[in-house]
Amino acid sequence: MNKPQREITLRFLAEPQDVNFGGKVHGGSVMRWIDLAAYACAAGWSGHYCVTAYAGGIRFVSPIHVGSLVEVEAKVIYTGNSSMHIAVEVNACDPKFLNRRLTTHCIVIMVAVDEHGNSVSVPAWVPETEADIKQNKTARKLMDMRKKIGEEMQLFVEQ
Template sequence: MAGQDRELTLRFLAEPADVNFGGKVHGGAVMKWIDLAAYATAAGWSGKYCITAYAGGIRFVKPIHVGNIVEVTGKIIYTGATSMHVAIDVQAGDPKNAERQLTTHCIVIMVAVDDEGKPTPVPEWIPEAEEDIRLRDSALRLMDMRKRIGAEMEAHVKPTID
């Protein structure tokens, strides 16, 4: 039911097809898993089809090895009128023990859309716990930073003519 579950974890085994030439899981494979978890989290929260509007701040902290159990956790940390900010943590480790280490972290913004592909309202998430308030406030600061970066990037998109 929409507006109920704000967190989910996808769990699977890193396969040989995911490996790059260096013998570690390819960053592109990790980014695909991140997008899948962000979609599942946002669709679960909103009860609607969602599209990726932004993925940023991706930090590859440690490599993932073939045969590792991979856990990709998505958590809603802010909701706008039609958008949801999803914090993603990727953890991995040897399947023979329960220990997992953080390998990747990022924020993904998903937008709920209707049958015509137009943005549509999502249930509001209101943080109550201190940690959740901290995460929401961080999402708001990041939103402000993205606006400033976007303004700076305009020079690259629309070069001035001398």
Template sequence: MTNKKRDLTLRFLAEPGDVNFGGKVHGGAVMKWIDLAAYANAAAWSGKYCITAYAGGIRFVAPILVGNLVEVNAKIIYTGKTSMHVAIDVVASDPKKLESQFTTHCIVIMVAVDENGKPTEVPKWIPEEEEDIELEKSAIKLMNMRKEIGEEMQAQVKYLF
């Protein structure tokens, strides 16, 4: 499979309905955009309906203002049997200036499902460029770290309820 479907960018203007009480676009709106881009990217790669299994490491680096041109860039960086790890970067700019500022980054894991909602296989992505090899290594490292964190969080459940 070619890498033509491996990355995708959503572009739009931040609207007044997206702002928080401080006048900046609120994190919930950004998270929605991230989920939309991850879905579109994973569905394009797999050719299947996909669901969000995990969104983590969300880093809000700079604010997005009403009227900013927002770009949500999604890129497959690892594929498992039924899952796709999607790296998301969000940039924003004043459309009159087009000087983009990096605002947000995260990793989203999407799972392809069949018509019964059961996980189904996805095409394998094989990195070829050095940067892509490093991105895949990073995705695998993060996956292992998430397993450890998940185990630790599960151990705490007995003390919380």
């Protein structure tokens, strides 16, 4: 078996069908690209089909214009038994000048599943560099925060 692929970058041009009435790329289009990159990253790491379990902390920093070269970078920053936390960063630039700028970032949690939809184990990822250790620590902190938010949100469901 090949070594798991920890990160991937998808590149493409923002097309007219991706644009909203304000002339900027739809947030929904950006979210679709994020999901595609997170899937490709998770599948490359796990060697299995993966499903999205969570997408959160989506921060739209700056707009993307039609014709921009868009790069969606995704990388594993934490692994559980069957889950993978994927950090995603979206950058865009004018392809004539390559002046990349951050437009969006978030965390996506993907779960590896078998042909019956049951979760399957994924290879463990162990942080090695200082940056990896920091990202892994952040992923763990976010897990605790999501748990607390989930408990609070349960109050809405119970009413």
